[in-house]
Amino acid sequence: MNKKISLMALALLAGAAFVSSCTDDDESTPVREESSLIRFYTGTTMGSSVHFQDMPSTSSDTVYVRAAKANSSNFDIVFKSDFWGDATFENVSAKKVDGVYQLSDTEGTINMPQRRPGVEEVTYKDYPATLKGSTIRLQGGQVSAFDFVIEANLGERAGIYVLELKNN
Numbered sequence: 791m792n793k794k795i796s797l798m799a800l801a802l803l804a805g806a807a808f809v810s811s812c813t814d815d816d817e818s819t820p821v822r823e824e825s826s827l828i829r830f831y832t833g834t835t836m837g838s839s840v841h842f843q844d845m846p847s848t849s850s851d852t853v854y855v856r857a858a859k860a861n862s863s864n865f866d867i868v869f870k871s872d873f874w875g876d877a878t879f880e881n882v883s884a885k886k887v888d889g890v891y892q893l894s895d896t897e898g899t900i901n902m903p904q905r906r907p908g909v910e911e912v913t914y915k916d917y918p919a920t921l922k923g924s925t926i927r928l929q930g931g932q933v934s935a936f937d938f939v940i941e942a943n944l945g946e947r948a949g950i951y952v953l954e955l956k957n958n
Contacts, residue, residue: 824884826931827855827865827891833936835871835955848873851955853938855926858882867893867921869940874953875902875914877940879921893924893938900942917942 831853837845851871858864860881869877879898884891900919903912919942927935940953 824863824865824886824891825857826928827884827926828857829933830854831926831933831936831938831955833955833957835874835953837874838952838954839949841949846873853936853955865893867896867898867924867938869900869938869953869955871953873903875900877901877919877921877942879919882921884926889927889929891926891928893921893926895923896921900940902942902944917944919943 832850833853834847834849835851836847839845848871851869851874854868854870856866856868858866858881864881864883867877867879867882877898877900879896882896883894885894886892898919898921899916901914901916904915905912919940922939922941924938925936926933935957936955938955940955942951942953943949944951
C-alpha cells in the first residue's frame with residue numbers, strides 16, 4: 791500500500807512539474823517599443839535638385855515601415871509616389887536619441903518615371919538611392935513627426951535629387 795501511495799505521489803509531483811513548465815511565454819516577452827514604428831506614413835514629398843528649379847511637391851505619398859526580412863530587429867522602408875516613383879531600403883536600423891528614432895543611412899534603389907515632353911508613355915528606370923538622415927518622433931506610442939529623406943543619383947546629366955517626405 792505504501793508503495794502504491796508513493797507511486798501516486800510521484801506521479802502527482804511529475805504532473806505538477808509538467809504543468810508549471812508550460813507557461814504562456816507571450817506574457818513574459820517584452821514588446822519592443824520600436825514595433826510602434828511599423829506602419830504607413832502619408833505625407834507631402836518635396837523634391838529638390840541643383841539642376842532643376844520649381845520642382846513640384848506631391849501630397850499623399852507613402853512610406854511603409856515593416857519588419858525586415860533579413861533581421862527581425864531592423865526594418866525595411868518602402869517609399870511610394872505616383873509622381874516620384876518607388877524606392878526600397880532593406881535592413882534599416884533605428885536608434886533612439888532624445889525621444890527621436892534616427893534611421894540608419896542605407897543604400898537602396900528608386901524606380902523613377904521617365905517623362906518626356908510630348909510623349910504620353912512613361913517608362914521607368916532604377917537609380918541608386920540612399921535613405922539619409924531620416925527620423926521618426928513618437929509621443930505616447932503615437933507618431934508626432936516624421937522626416938524621410940531619399941537622395942537619388944540620376945547620373946551626370948540630372949545629378950542628385952533629394953526627396954523629403956514629411957507630415958502633412
